[in-house]
Amino acid sequence: MADGRPSAAISGENLLFLTDEQLRQGIEAMFFAYRGFTADPDRILTDMAYGRAHHRAIHFINRAPGTTVNNLLNILGVTKQSLNRVLRTLIADGLVESRVGRIDKRERHLYLTDDGRLLEGRLSDAQRARMRAAFRDAGPEAVAGFRQVLEAMMDSEMQRAYTRLKESGT
Amino acid sequence: MADGRPSAAISGENLLFLTDEQLRQGIEAMFFAYRGFTADPDRILTDMAYGRAHHRAIHFINRAPGTTVNNLLNILGVTKQSLNRVLRTLIADGLVESRVGRIDKRERHLYLTDDGRLLEGRLSDAQRARMRAAFRDAGPEAVAGFRQVLEAMMDSEMQRAYTRLKESGT
DNA sequence: CTTGGAATGTCAACAAGGCTGACTTAAACT
DNA sequence: AGTTTAAGTCAGCCTTGTTGACATTCCAAG
Numbered sequence: 001m002a003d004g005r006p007s008a009a010i011s012g013e014n015l016l017f018l019t020d021e022q023l024r025q026g027i028e029a030m031f032f033a034y035r036g037f038t039a040d041p042d043r044i045l046t047d048m049a050y051g052r053a054h055h056r057a058i059h060f061i062n063r064a065p066g067t068t069v070n071n072l073l074n075i076l077g078v079t080k081q082s083l084n085r086v087l088r089t090l091i092a093d094g095l096v097e098s099r100v101g102r103i104d105k106r107e108r109h110l111y112l113t114d115d116g117r118l119l120e121g122r123l124s125d126a127q128r129a130r131m132r133a134a135f136r137d138a139g140p141e142a143v144a145g146f147r148q149v150l151e152a153m154m155d156s157e158m159q160r161a162y163t164r165l166k167e168s169g170t
Numbered sequence: 171m172a173d174g175r176p177s178a179a180i181s182g183e184n185l186l187f188l189t190d191e192q193l194r195q196g197i198e199a200m201f202f203a204y205r206g207f208t209a210d211p212d213r214i215l216t217d218m219a220y221g222r223a224h225h226r227a228i229h230f231i232n233r234a235p236g237t238t239v240n241n242l243l244n245i246l247g248v249t250k251q252s253l254n255r256v257l258r259t260l261i262a263d264g265l266v267e268s269r270v271g272r273i274d275k276r277e278r279h280l281y282l283t284d285d286g287r288l289l290e291g292r293l294s295d296a297q298r299a300r301m302r303a304a305f306r307d308a309g310p311e312a313v314a315g316f317r318q319v320l321e322a323m324m325d326s327e328m329q330r331a332y333t334r335l336k337e338s339g340t
Numbered sequence: 341c342t343t344g345g346a347a348t349g350t351c352a353a354c355a356a357g358g359c360t361g362a363c364t365t366a367a368a369c370t
Numbered sequence: 371a372g373t374t375t376a377a378g379t380c381a382g383c384c385t386t387g388t389t390g391a392c393a394t395t396c397c398a399a400g
Contacts (some may be wrong), residue, residue, distance in 0.1 A: 007258065017310040020337050023298045024233075026305065026336060031226070032328040033320035034204050035247060037197075045288075049180060050179020056201070056283040063194075069349065077205060082387055084350060106348045128193045134322035135196065138315065145308065147196065150203035152304035153382045158202040167392050169191050240378060251356055254378065259347060276367045276376040 040126035053078075053086045055123055058112065061096060062120045063165060066109045068101070075161055096117060210296035223248075223256045225293055228282065231266060232290045233335060236279045238271070245331055264290060 016022070021082060040053050060075050061067060070086070072081050088111070090096040095116035101107035114121060136144050211225050230245050231237060239257070243250055257280075259305050260266040265286035271277035282290060316338070325333060 001278045014310065017313045018305055020298065022313075023301045024294070024339065025336055026301050026313070027229075027294070027297055028233075028332060029317055029320040030204070030207050033323045033330060034200070034333045037200055039325060049384090052384060057198075062272050063198075070347085078386080079388065080349070081351085081389080085386080088350085102198070104348085108349070120390070124194070126198070127197055128190065130323060131193045131196050132188055135188055135193070137286055137322040138318040140184065141311070142318040143187045143192075143196070146319035147199055147310030148308040148312040149304050149316035150199040150309030152201040152307040153300060154206045155209060158205060162198060162202045166195055169194065196344095223357060240375095248357085249359065250377075251360085251379085255357075258378090271376095273366075280375065320398080 001153075036130065037127070040130055042122045044126060050089075053082070054090060057083065057086050057090060058095065058116060058120050058123065061110045062112050062117065062124075064168065065111050068109060070107070072110065077158075090116070095149055097150045179240060206300065207297070210300055211293045220259075223252070224260060227256050227260060228252065228265065228286060228293065230283050231280045232287065232294075234338065235281050238277045238279060240277075242280065247328075260286070261334055309330050 038052060042052065045051060045055060057072065057074055060072055064071070069083065070082065073083055076083060087096060087098070092100055093115075094113055094141070097111045097113050097116075098108045099111065101109055151159060152163065208222060211224065215221060215225055217252045226246055230242055234241070239250065239253070243253055246253060257266065258269065261268055263285075264283055267283050267286075269279045269281065273281055288339075308316070321329060321332065
């Protein structure tokens with residue numbers, strides 16, 4: 001905590017990073033950054049009559065192949081009707097395959113087809129490129145802080161979903 | 171592009187934070203965190219038949235009182251038709267006031283009314299509370315990193331808008 | 341075994357909020 | 371006088387959220 005910052009210490013600790021002005025800047029940073037975050041995939045998607053919802057579905061199906069619709073629902077946080085519409089077009093277009101569950105025939109297990117994986121690659125390449133540039137510009141320390149703050153900002157339920165995904169990867 | 175597992179130690183530097191897996195975690199963190207970021211204001215808004223678009227307009231009018239419609243358009247990155255629909259309801263409901271410009275009478279300058287400021291306060295209190303908790307949990311170093319990465323992720327145009335706002339405050 | 345409830349997924353219809361395009365009005369600029 | 375600019379409007383489209391109604395499947399209690 002011994003920092004060489006301007007030392008207008010409030011109540012003994014430096015809490016300048018918690019002023020309303022700092023928080024507001026954080027809020028605006030979040031708003032503008034999210035626009036950048038989605039801009040590149042959005043451009044690819046509109047060329048093919050898809051939207052952000054399709055991207056999200058494709059991303060998480062790729063991340064966890066064989067996931068059920070219900071599972072995906074919890075991760076995406078939308079109604080099943082909303083997801084279903086997106087899924088229907090993806091299946092009709094041959095990007096996603098839906099297999100009836102072997103154990104429980106009520107469930108549908110979702111997989112990307114070859115075409116689906118191709119689109120997934122295009123989308124995440126674009127998104128990763130921007131993230132990579134931002135990470136490189138900011139450096140490893142900043143990236144650690146970035147992830148720490150984002151994780152603290154999630155609802156606890158999403159925190160768990162995020163951690164589960166994080167640990168399943170690698 | 172997506173070269174699987176790139177380059178653990180390129181030229182003796184630790185670039186582990188740039189692996190595809192790390193980038194993907196960053197992407198997912200961004201997705202889940204943004205949900206949390208908007209969750210609290212959204213709850214307040216749906217109670218009064220408003221949406222996120224109204225919140226954004228209110229936020230930036232409060233941030234820069236007297237801003238013109240065109241100005242707001244550039245910051246929000248939507249079409250004037252889209253903004254107009256939102257603005258019309260806010261003005262009709264007496265939350266926003268639109269004054270004809272004194273110098274240039276074509277322009278409309280936008281201000282929050284007392285009621286508008288009241289709602290703005292409720293919304294940003296909710297949003298700031300979450301941001302404050304996240305910032306406090308993560309600590310000042312992390313917050314600096316968070317802001318650094320977000321800024322690097324913006325389109326350059328938005329980066330300028332963000333900086334301008336940042337410098338106008340305080 | 342049957343039946344009723346719970347879980348899962350599908351279909352239909354509606355609303356919010358993006359978008360484009362065409363147009364008007366008023367003021368400012370040249 | 372003619373052009374450009376700022377703002378607003380109307381119409382219509384698309385994506386993506388919502389509810390409500392419904393079909394299918396599973397499972398457990400009677």
